[in-house]
Amino acid sequence: MLIRLGNWLDERFDWRKIWAAIFLRKVPHVNWWYTLGSATLFVAVMQGITGILLTLYYVPTPDHAYDSVVYITTQLPGGWFIRGLHHWGASALVVLVVLHLLRVFYFGAYKYPREATWLTGVALFLVVVGFGFTGYLLPWDQKAYWATTVGTRIAGVVPLLGPLILRIMRGGDELTAVTLARFFGVHIWVLPACLAALILVHLYLVVRIGISAVPEKGEKS
């Protein structure tokens, strides 16, 4: 029955060929450092799942943000777990992205023909940093408030454009409800859209070009 359903779908979607192209492609003999990309992807997906769950209760306004976070953490069954995963996952994601980037750099895996993979990877790194920066404000506690005050002020020291950048980030001169709302919007809509699109391209390139082998001593490149 399941096999027949699988065949029926395969006739229409050709998914077995797609599956084979993605998962049954030939890879060079590599080491554990090559798992960092998959680890990064796994944590990113976890962040997506736990993030979606958090939006079921979180409210991005100054009068409800902190209370709704406390409600999630202390009142809801499993709330501490979901939020904990998202909280620690955020740090893990940054660490993994950096390690993955360093692996690619030191193994010279960014070279021809993988420059586009590298560049989308760098863009993904910036998106992840953006996630961290915008997500940090959302609990709306003292740490969040002052960290964002400082963070936006740092962006404000850019020559000439600084004051304008600061005003755009905060949605005005001060850190207000407008700031919280736009950080939330960027965190759950803008950045996830960028992340999904970039990951798609990044993974397409990984599958299309294949991954690099471990460089050998005396190898000319």
Added chain:
Amino acid sequence: MDRSPTPKLNRRDFMKATIYAIGGLIGVTLAIPAVAYIVGPALTKVTQNWIKLGAIDKIEENTPTLFKATITDQTGWINSQEEISVYVLTEDGQTYTALSNVCTHLGCHVRWNPDDSEFACPCHNGVFAKDGSVISGPPPRPLDHFQTKVENGFLYILRG
């Protein structure tokens, strides 16, 4: 993979099984808290408490008298105040019937119409008698009753 003459578990199948097992374990450890987290608020029990409606000497005999009470509820992270309306009927000045004004059809608020001596629901023309029983329209059952008690001349209802 056909090279192995023995039907033992080969390396590829072992890895496959391990991946499915670990993936399943991660899935379950995430899915159970996630489901609890989603349905959590639906499972919290409503606490019952007595609500003071008002003095019993305000109740006219044989005609439903409207009482309003403000109650404070903890909904999520917000302490919200809600006003509830209750119709109280007494025929002998001794026993009291407290009727909810929430229509049993789809939850609109019924109103006592003194001219016709009946409760009418504005939404779908549900009509109830003064004791709360259905006269006509779509309501499937009579208006809900609250348990009542009288203390020091004040009427209380049990809500929850």
